[in-house]
Structures are given as C-alpha cells and as structure tokens.
Amino acid sequence: MARHFRAGAAGLAVLGLTLTACGGAKVGDDSAAGSGSSGKCGTFNLAINPWVGYEANAAVLAYVAEHDLGCKVEQKDLKEEIAWQGFGTGEVDAVVENWGHDDLKKKYITDQKTAVDAGPTGNKGLIGWYVPPWLAKAHPDITDWNNLNKYASKFKTSESGGKGQLLDGDPSFVTNDEALVKNLKLDFKVVYAGSETALIQAYRNAEKNKQWVIGYFYEPQWFMSEVPLKKVSLPEYKEGCDADAEKVACDYPVYELDKIVSAKFAKSGSPAYDLVKNFTWTNEDQNTVAKYIAVDKMAPEAAAKKWVEANRGKVDAWIK
Amino acid sequence: MTVAVHKTQRPERTGSEEPPAPARRARTVSRSVIVAGILVVWLVLFAVLRGKQTLSLAAADLTDLHRWFNDVNDSIGANRNSNPLFLYFFNEIRLVIDTLVTFVQELISQPPAGRPVPQIGWLGVVGIVGYVSWALGNWRVALLAVAGFTFLGLQGLWQESMDTLALTLSAVCVALLFALPLGVWAGLSDRVNRIVTPFLDFMQTMPTFVYLAPLTLFFLIGPASATIATAIYAAPPAIRITAHAIRSVPETTVEAADSMGATRRQALLKVLLPMSKRTVVMGVNQTIMAALAMVTIAALINAPGLGATVVQALQSLDVGTAFNAGLAIVVMAIVLDRVTTAASVRADTARGSDSPFLKWRRHLVVAQGVVAAVLVYLSRTYLWAAEFPGEGGTGSTIAKAATDVTTWAQDNLSGLTNAFRDALTNGLLNPFQTLLTDSPWWLVGAALVALGTVLGGWRAGATSAVCVGLLIGTGVWSDAMTTLASTTVATVLVMLLGVVLGVWMGRSALVDRLLRPSLDAAQVMPPFVYLVPFLALFGATRFTAIVAAIVYAAPVAIKIIADGVRAVPGTTVEAAMSTGCNTWQIITKVQLPMARGALTLATNQGLIYVLSMVVVGGLVGAGALGYDVVAGFSQGQLYGKGLAAGLAIVLLGVMFDRITQAAARRAGA
Numbered sequence: 001m002a003r004h005f006r007a008g009a010a011g012l013a014v015l016g017l018t019l020t021a022c023g024g025a026k027v028g029d030d031s032a033a034g035s036g037s038s039g040k041c042g043t044f045n046l047a048i049n050p051w052v053g054y055e056a057n058a059a060v061l062a063y064v065a066e067h068d069l070g071c072k073v074e075q076k077d078l079k080e081e082i083a084w085q086g087f088g089t090g091e092v093d094a095v096v097e098n099w100g101h102d103d104l105k106k107k108y109i110t111d112q113k114t115a116v117d118a119g120p121t122g123n124k125g126l127i128g129w130y131v132p133p134w135l136a137k138a139h140p141d142i143t144d145w146n147n148l149n150k151y152a153s154k155f156k157t158s159e160s161g162g163k164g165q166l167l168d169g170d171p172s173f174v175t176n177d178e179a180l181v182k183n184l185k186l187d188f189k190v191v192y193a194g195s196e197t198a199l200i201q202a203y204r205n206a207e208k209n210k211q212w213v214i215g216y217f218y219e220p221q222w223f224m225s226e227v228p229l230k231k232v233s234l235p236e237y238k239e240g241c242d243a244d245a246e247k248v249a250c251d252y253p254v255y256e257l258d259k260i261v262s263a264k265f266a267k268s269g270s271p272a273y274d275l276v277k278n279f280t281w282t283n284e285d286q287n288t289v290a291k292y293i294a295v296d297k298m299a300p301e302a303a304a305k306k307w308v309e310a311n312r313g314k315v316d317a318w319i320k
Numbered sequence: 321m322t323v324a325v326h327k328t329q330r331p332e333r334t335g336s337e338e339p340p341a342p343a344r345r346a347r348t349v350s351r352s353v354i355v356a357g358i359l360v361v362w363l364v365l366f367a368v369l370r371g372k373q374t375l376s377l378a379a380a381d382l383t384d385l386h387r388w389f390n391d392v393n394d395s396i397g398a399n400r401n402s403n404p405l406f407l408y409f410f411n412e413i414r415l416v417i418d419t420l421v422t423f424v425q426e427l428i429s430q431p432p433a434g435r436p437v438p439q440i441g442w443l444g445v446v447g448i449v450g451y452v453s454w455a456l457g458n459w460r461v462a463l464l465a466v467a468g469f470t471f472l473g474l475q476g477l478w479q480e481s482m483d484t485l486a487l488t489l490s491a492v493c494v495a496l497l498f499a500l501p502l503g504v505w506a507g508l509s510d511r512v513n514r515i516v517t518p519f520l521d522f523m524q525t526m527p528t529f530v531y532l533a534p535l536t537l538f539f540l541i542g543p544a545s546a547t548i549a550t551a552i553y554a555a556p557p558a559i560r561i562t563a564h565a566i567r568s569v570p571e572t573t574v575e576a577a578d579s580m581g582a583t584r585r586q587a588l589l590k591v592l593l594p595m596s597k598r599t600v601v602m603g604v605n606q607t608i609m610a611a612l613a614m615v616t617i618a619a620l621i622n623a624p625g626l627g628a629t630v631v632q633a634l635q636s637l638d639v640g641t642a643f644n645a646g647l648a649i650v651v652m653a654i655v656l657d658r659v660t661t662a663a664s665v666r667a668d669t670a671r672g673s674d675s676p677f678l679k680w681r682r683h684l685v686v687a688q689g690v691v692a693a694v695l696v697y698l699s700r701t702y703l704w705a706a707e708f709p710g711e712g713g714t715g716s717t718i719a720k721a722a723t724d725v726t727t728w729a730q731d732n733l734s735g736l737t738n739a740f741r742d743a744l745t746n747g748l749l750n751p752f753q754t755l756l757t758d759s760p761w762w763l764v765g766a767a768l769v770a771l772g773t774v775l776g777g778w779r780a781g782a783t784s785a786v787c788v789g790l791l792i793g794t795g796v797w798s799d800a801m802t803t804l805a806s807t808t809v810a811t812v813l814v815m816l817l818g819v820v821l822g823v824w825m826g827r828s829a830l831v832d833r834l835l836r837p838s839l840d841a842a843q844v845m846p847p848f849v850y851l852v853p854f855l856a857l858f859g860a861t862r863f864t865a866i867v868a869a870i871v872y873a874a875p876v877a878i879k880i881i882a883d884g885v886r887a888v889p890g891t892t893v894e895a896a897m898s899t900g901c902n903t904w905q906i907i908t909k910v911q912l913p914m915a916r917g918a919l920t921l922a923t924n925q926g927l928i929y930v931l932s933m934v935v936v937g938g939l940v941g942a943g944a945l946g947y948d949v950v951a952g953f954s955q956g957q958l959y960g961k962g963l964a965a966g967l968a969i970v971l972l973g974v975m976f977d978r979i980t981q982a983a984a985r986r987a988g989a
Contacts, residue, residue, distance in 0.1 A: 025703045027437055050620075052635055076622045077631070081956055082536050085397060091541040103957055112398055158745040159861050159941065167860060171951030171958070192947050193860035195939040197634055201855040204637075209734065222636070294636035 041071035044272040045093040047083035048075050051196060052222045054097040056289035057121060059300035061096055061279060063308055068319050069271045080104070080172060087262035088114035094261045094276050099125055100174050109260075116266050118259040118273075122280030123220055125255030127174060129166070129232040130217040132207040136230035145184060145234050152187040154212045164188040167215030169199040176248040177216060180234065183249040188214075203227055220283040222290035271319070278318040285311070354774050362767045366759045373760035376798035382961055383795035389960030397537055406538075414544045421490045421543040429482035429624075440696055441706030442478055446470060447695030449655075451688050457662025468655040476712015477626065477648045484625035485652065487543065487618070488611045491550035495607055499555040503562025503603065504588070507596075513563055518974075520556040525928065525973035527935040528553055528617050529953045530966035536621050546623030554610040561603030565596030601664035605657060609844070612653045616846040620953075626652075630848050639726045639852050640719030646849035647718060653844040730856040741863040744809075749862060753805035757798055764801060765792070772975070776982030787975040794964040794971070802944035804972060806862050806937070807930045810869040814926040815919075817870065818877030822922070823907055825878065826885025826915075839875035847872060847936045855940055865937025865946070873929035877922040884918020885911050920984035924977060931973045945969055 044065050048058050058075065065071040076083075076092065084104045086092030108115040131142060141147045148164070155164030166188045168177055177190045193199045199215060200223050206213035207227045217229055234251035241250040265273055285307070292303035308315050377383070382390075399406075426432035427439045440448070446469050454462035472481040506513040532549060539545040569592050577591045593600075619627030626645045633642035699705040756764055765788040773781030791800050825832040847868055858864040888911050896910045912919070938946020945965045952962010 026701055027435065027441075027703055027706055050631065050635055055635070076541060077619065077628055078541060078622055079620060079954055081954060082533060082541065082621060085533075085536060086541050088397070089540050103955075107394070107956065157859070157861070158742050158750070158863070170954070171947060172954030191860070191941065192943045193941050194943070194947055194950060195851075197637055197852060198855050198860040198940050200637060201852060202860050205730075205734070205856060205859065294638075297636075297638065297641075 041065070041069045041271050043074055044071040044270065045074045045076060045086075045091060047086065047092045047095050048077045049080050049083060049095065049097065050077065052290045052294045053123075053220050053286055055293060055300055056222075056286050056303070057096045057279075059293070059304035060281075060289060060307060061094075061276065063301060063304035064315055064319065065272050065275055068315070069275060071270075071272050084108050084115065084260070087260075088112060090262070090264060092262060093265040093272070094118070094259060096259050096276060096279070097121055097123070098258050098260050100255055105260075114263055115260050116263050118261045118266070118277045120280065121257045121259055123257040123283055123286055125257045126219040126231070127252040127255070128217070128234065129177075129214055130203075130229035131214050131232060132203055132211075133228055133230055134207055134210055135212065143230055143232050145186075145232055148214075148232070149185075149187050151212075155188070155214055157191070159191045160189045164214070165191050167199060167202055167213060168192050169216050170194070170196045173216065173218070174252075175216060176242060176245065176252070179246060179248045183247060184235070203229060220286045220290070222287060222294040225287060225291045226295060275318055278320075280318075281314065285314075351774055355771065358767055358770045358774070362759070362763065363755075365763050366755055369760050369763065370758050373762065374758055374798055375761045375792070376757070377795060382957075383964075385793070385795055386958075386960035386964055389963045390957065393534065393537070393959050396534075410538050413548075414539045417490070417494060417539075417544040417547050418542065420493070421487065421547050424486040424490050425483065425543070427486070429479055429486050437703070437706040438482070439700065441699030442473055442708045443705035444692075444696035444699030445482065447692040447699075451692035453655075453659040453662070454688060455685055457659055457666055461658045461662040464658055465655045468651045471651055471714070472648050473708035474710065474712065474714040475644055475648055475718065476710075476715035477629070477645060478708040478712075480624075480626045480629055480645065481648050481652060482625075484612075484615055484627065484649070487546060487550065487623055487625060488608065488615070488652075488656075490543075491547045491554060491611045491614075492604070492608055494547060495551040495555040495611070496558055496604065499558035499603075499607065500562055500600070503559040503600075504566055504593075506559060506563035507566025507592075508588070516559065516563075520559060521974055521977065522970055523552055524556050525931060525970045527932075527949050527966050527969055528614065529620075529935050529949050530963055532617070532621050533953055533959065541622055543623065545621055546618040549618055549621070550611050550614040550623075553614050554607045557606035557610055558603040561606060562596070562600050565599030565603070566592055568599070569595045598664045601660060605660035605664070608656050608660060609653060612649060612656070612844065613846075615649060616848050627846070630846055634848055634852065637852050638719075638723075639849075640721075640723035642849045642852070643722035644715045644719045646845050649846060650841050650844045654840065657840075726853040726856070729853065734857055737857040738859070741858050741861065745861070745863050749805060749809050749866075752809065753802055756801040756805050761792060761797055765789075768975070772979045776979040777986065780979045780982040783978040784975050787971045791968055791971050794968045796945065796948060796961070796965050796968050799944040799948055799965065800968045800972060803934055803942075803946065803969070806866055806942055806944070807869070807927065807934065807972070810866040810873070810930045811923065811927045813866065813870055814873045814877050814930060815923055817874045818881045818922050818926065819912070819919075821874075821878045822881025823885050823911065825882035826911070827907075832882060835878075839878060842871050843875045847933065851936070851940055860941030862937075862942045864940045865933070865942030868936055868940065869930045869933040872933050873926050876929050877926040880918050880922040880925060881915065884915030884922075887918070888914045917984060920980060924980035924984060927976050927980065928973055931969060931976075934969055 044062075046058055046062055046065075048055060062073040062075060066073050076086070078086065078092070080095070080098075080101065081104070083092050083095050084101075084107075087108055105115075105117075109117065129145075136143055139151065142151060152164035155166075156162065157165045159165060164187055166177060166181060166186075168175055168190050169192075171192070171194070173196075180186075181188050181190060193202060193215070199217065202213055202215065203217070203223070204227060205211060214232065223229075235249060237251045237253050242248045242253070259276055259279065261273065261276055289303050289307045292298045292306060293300055296303075298306070422430075425438075428445055429438055431437050432439065446466055449469050450462045450466040453465040469481075472478060502516065506516050528549060531552070532545075535545045535549050539548055573591060573595065574587060577587045582590065615623070615625060615627040616630050617627070619625070619631045622628075626649050629645035630642045630649075633639075633645065695705075768788055769781055769784045772784030791797055794800070821835065825835055850871065851864075851868065854864050854867055858867060892914070893906060893910060896906050901909065934942070934944075934946040935949045936946070938944070938948070938950045945968055948958070948965035949962045949969070951958045952960070952965065
C-alpha cells in the first residue's frame, strides 16, 4: 500500500511542478547576449601560472580582451614548465609574467622556435632574502648580510641541524641560495619549505609571534601589503657575477619580468596579441589588483574590472 | 593513494585464527633476538663509520641517469609534431577521450555551443541522481544522494561540482573499460595475475606528480590528459578486486558447472561473473573513490572543477574557501560511495529473489523514471531549473566558520604544538634520520636486507636486496633515506593511533558509529585543504609532513584493526572474562594477540598510505624525495631527478609491501 501511495504522490508532484513551472523564464530567451562576442579576435588561450601576482596580470588582460576586443578568453591553470610546453602544441597563446627561466627560453625560443618574447610587463622582479618587519625594527643591523652570522644561532630550528635556518620556497623559484650560503661563509643551512604557501605562512607566523625567520622571498607580491617584509642586502650584483652557479657570491639581479607568446599567436594578427605586446604597468598596479584578489577575496574578474575602470587611460594606451 | 585494496579483504580470515603452540613462541623470541642483534651491529658500525660513503647529492646536482631522462623527455617534446606514433596513436586516443569528456561536460557542467546553460540543469541532475540511486540501491540512499547534491548547490559550487563529476565519470568509464576485462583475465589465469600485479603496484605507488608533465606532453593540456591521469591512478583497485572476486568463487561451484558440461565461456558468463557481481561493484566503488582523490592533483594540469578551487584558494592561503570546496568533494565521495555500496548489496539480494513486490518495484521504477524525465525536461527548458538558485550562502558560512576555527587554533595552540613538534623531532626523528643518512650506504643496505630476511623470509630478503640495489641506481639514495626516516616515524605514530582507536572501535559499536564518518572524511578530504592550518601550527618542517601523512593514513589502519578486534570470537573473550581477566588484560592478552594478522596488515597499509603522502609532504617542508618530485614537475632541468625520486618512492613502497606481507603470512600461518 505504502508503495502505491508513494507512486501516486510522485505523480502529483510532477503534475504540480509542470504546472507551476510554466511561469519561469525559459532557457534561450536571452541567448543572443551570450554569442555576441564573436569579433575577429577569436579564442585567446591564456596560461594562468599559480601565483597571485601572475593572476593579477592575467585577470586584467583577460578582462580587456573580453570586453574591449571581444575575444573568447580560455584561461588555463598551469605550472610554468607545462605552460611553455603548450606553446608548441597550440594549447597556450601567452604567458604574461615570466621570471627569467633562461633554460626554458633556450629550449622553446632558441631551439624549438615555438615561442617568442613579447617584451617586458613593466614589473621589476626583486628576489632576495627577507626578514619580518618586527625583526628589522628590533635589530636594524640584521638587514646587512655581514651581520648574519652574529645572529645565526637565533635562527636555529628543528630542521636546520644546529645552524641557522634559511627558508627557501617553491622548487620552481629561481634560487642560488645554497651556493650563496657556502660562498659567503654563512653559518646557515637552506631548508626547503616546498611551496609559496608554506613560505608565506612562515612569515605570517613570525610577524605575529615575534619569531626569528629569514628566508627567500620576492616582489611584487600581494603578501607585502599584509606584512611588509624587509630585504636583507647581499653583496651588490654586478653583470656576470652569477655566471658560474657554483661560485655565486652576489645578490640576485633585478629581473625585468616579461611576456612570452607562442610563435603562431604572434603571427596570427589577433588583436589579443597586440594587447599582450603593449601591456605594461607598474609594481604598484599589480600589487593593487593582487591585493583585491588575495586580501579582499574578490573574484579575479571583479578585481580586474575595478582596476580597469579606475585606470581607463592606461588601458586605452594598450589597445589604441 | 588507495593502495592495494585487495589486501584489505584479508583481516576477516587471518583475524580469527587461533595462535597455537609454545613452539612458535620460541621461534618468535629468537627472531626478535636476531633483529636486536642486527640493530646493535648497525649502531656499532655507525659509531665507527659515521659520515662516510653516504652518497649524498645536493639539491641542484644531477646524475647521468637524471640527464638521460631529461634528454628522452626533450626529444619527445621536440619530435611530437612529426612522429607518426603521435600523429596516428596518441592523438587519436586523445581525440576519443576529449570527445567523451566534452560530451559529458556539455551534458551537465559546461554550456554547449548555442546554449547558455548545460543540456541538463541542476534539477534534472538531482532528479537523475535520485532516480538512479533508488533504482540501483534503495530509497534511503536516494534520499541521501538528493540531499547531498542539493547541498553542493547550496555551497555555491554547483558548476564546479558538476565539472568534477563529469571528469570523474569519464575517467571511471575509461578505467573500467580496461580494468574489468583485465581483472577477469587476471582472475582466471595465475600467470596473468603474476604479470599484472607489479604493474598495478607501480601505478599506485608512483607519485602522480611524476607522470603529470609527461602526460601533457603525450596528450596535450586539457581534459584528455586530466582524464587519463585519473584513469591510470584509479584503474588498479578495479583490476585487483575483480580478479579477487573471480578467484573467490567457490571451487565446488565451478566444478559443478564443469560437470554439467558448461563450456569455458558459459562457466564465465553464467557462473563466475554473476557470482562475483557484488565484489566487482565494490571494485567500481574503489575506483570512483580513487578518481575523486585525484581531483586536486589533476587541477595542476588545468582540470576544471573543485580541485581548481582548492588549488587557487591555497595560493592566497584562503583556508575557508579551500575547506568549502574540499567539503564538496567529501560530500560527493560519500554519496557515490553509499550508492555503489547499496548497489552491490542489491546485486547480491536481487539475484534469485522472487518476492511479490518485485512486480510492484517494476511499476515504481517506471513511475520514478517518468518523474526524472520530467525534471530533466524542466531543467532543459526553464532557467530556474537550469541554474542553481541562490547565492550559495551556505558556502560562505562554512568558509567563514572554517577560517574562524583555524585562526583560533593557530592563535591558541601553536605554543603547545611547537613544543610537541620539537620534542618528537629532536627525540625520535633526528637521531633516526642521522642513523639512516649518515651511515655508509652499504651498511644501511645490508641492514635492510638482513631485517627483510629475518622478518619476511628469504624471498622478502631477495626483494629487499634488489630494491636496495635499484635505490642506489636512482642516484637519490640519501634523500630516500631521509624520506624513509620520516615515513617510518609517521607509520609508528599511525600504528599507535590505530591500536588505541581501533581497539576502542572494535570493542564498542557506538564508538564505531561515531568515529567512522570522520575517518571516511579524513581519507577523502584533499590534503591541500589542511596544509595551511598545519603549516600555521607546526611550521614548514618534516613534522608537518608527518602530521599530514597521519591524517591520511591513520583511518585505514584504525578501520583494519577495528575489524580485526571485532573478529575475535565473543566466546574467547567471555572465557577470558570468566577466568577473572580485567579489561586491560583482555585487550593485551587476548584481543590484540589474536588480531595479530590485522595488525600486520594495518602496518602494511599504513606504511603504503604514508608513502603516498611523501609528495604532499614535500610541499610543506619535508624536503627529500617529495621535494625532488615536485621540483621535477616544476623545472625542466630537474625533470629526470624528479622521475628518479618517484621511482625511489615506488621502490621503498615495494620493499616494505613485500616484507610486511611476508611477515603477515608468517604471523597468520
């Protein structure tokens, strides 16, 4: 009997649903809006490398490409190495914040000729050793590498085997730190945190609980607007002082961050290519958008919209 | 990450065997004396030879093998567009799988050309899910499934969830297409089984990070690569369990069929397959679970869905959002698990039952089918039924609560956790790691082989010798020893937890019911979600990696031990009670010794699960092999080293699997 009843109830429910449903908006009523963006731009395949600064560049470029040029933007979440691989196979059109990566440039630009340089993003990339602000304030001389050994014992952790700990981050970061420690005769051991997340969390804890932490970090970075880390000065960088990876004893160079596009995309005549090529902005610009995304938790698209609307002049210069 | 599921079938059998004979005890004692002897010799030699011949390799250094792997990788990449193997083989496979995934995605998650929304909207999907789970299972799981899927929408993650579901379903389909026939074959032929097993071990212990980059080389970036990566990882449980199911059909039944003149084909189709249906469905269940476990990893090569949300949230350390997406994965896993489990029970009971309401059921199936069809129609036609209504407010509430809890824990517990970490690291981990990494390689190798032989017999000893030799060949010996130290400590802690909680669960049905859902959730929740809170509590250290491994591995050990304890016959326990044993004595003198088989099995599974977390550990400061693998995935020139490190993890896994399995057989025999 119960089953009988249930079947009946289900039937009634269906009937009810069909009747009440007739009032709703139908699928396809406004479908014209969706297919409006089919200009001459076509599809623009944009790689998204996994850090927030990159996401800021990409969000703004994607927003402009979509709204001003009418492109269909495909954003693809990929690590650098895989994104570069995609140039050759036509799966990726552009990488819009590249840090050095001379090995990849040699492989894909010089040897395979599947990628080309699309000029600087205007961002200056700083790599170096940083300490939390409280530490720089309490011991101002710590920002000079000559004094690091004096404090080495303070940086000891359970991981550093009796020496001071120098925390390094994600394996895809460019780093000379092991050679630096050796060649500058520092009483430190490089410990690999393994990810940017781990690095940021370490600095966040250190600032909050007044712990001793020194490690690898870089700018531009959204985290700087939460905790403005202080850079430790290493022996000054001079052209060629990092030529031999074993013998490096100088600071990192200032990187001109640049954009790489696939060779095919560069020749395609797509307005998206001109946009990528003309795109430049400053570290402050990027930090602003990155902060919208990471700290204010805005969706990348909303963050890009907010910045673009406030900086129309800059954007117009890219697409003129 | 679900390694060697077929082994979990064993505790019921080994657990109930009586430990006979004082003679055996004499042998065990002498064995532990030998083990102690080996350790003493090792310690003495270590004291003398410390720091010599340790085969250590700096982070950026490479061996010839690593360079060779790099060259192979590069030449594949360079020749990809001219090589016929690519043009006519890999590209074709890619095309087929791409078409499949795109089809499923357009059905439920992505708008196809010319439509603003997918073919079937949320109401239709919920309707189908409810209908299918009712038809395959029962109305209780149908209710759970409908509630679960609606919850996904309330979390504000409807589209992400459907992307994940589409990818999971496609990967499971592809995996089963190969896994079921292969499993049947392995079930019928011992030789095939012997050949297939090492490959399955390899597929399950090789860290997925290692083959993600090559896969994108073969199958390009996109859904095809993500699906294939997931299918490779998810197929082994189905193969193993299917083979096991065919094997467990009673000998007499097969003989009866033979005597009635059934051909091989008839015996297979009419006897073996129907009788093993239930277990095969469990294999499908395990494959689905394994596929879901790959969701976050596959996001690293642009697989859309919940994994992408988790990974993105991690970049800005947004614990709340990551947890919300992780919870959606857990919910989906629970729904799919319960539905397939119910389906396997139904497969068992439906067979041969001729009850009167079978007829009624048929009518109901049709009626419910009509309901589902109407819901699908509505969701195709009306926007309110196509797009999940509301803003996903539940999701932001969950995210906020998760953030608050983590912040509280970080603020209030970090002093305590740091003290605990330092005590354990300095007291146990560091000395042990020093012993392994600072002893000469031949000493550690000899000790491993000797221990393997004493604990597991000659064959296990021989396997250890081969594995040690190959480990040296990988060129990452020193890193392997560092990893070995952390994983051993993690396994010891897993076993401690396993014994305490497992015994408690085994002795009380109530505790079991209360704990089991959390254990399930801990196994399915993507580790990426709890990395940030753990980093806050324990810093970027090896210990953080150990804690993460425990969260993932302990549930398996606990469940196996609980089953083992429960399998101890009630009469034995009563007899012990009547002789005046107190609870402590019953546990230590009766229940644990009798569950010895389960304990060894739990060690085996615990260790292998811990090993599968090595790469995740590399992301939070464990260094060593885990870091090498991640580095190989991130940097071209370290690709070969990452591959070698992946192989080293497999070798460690194989070595311990063989030793503990052999030891388990001895304990059970």
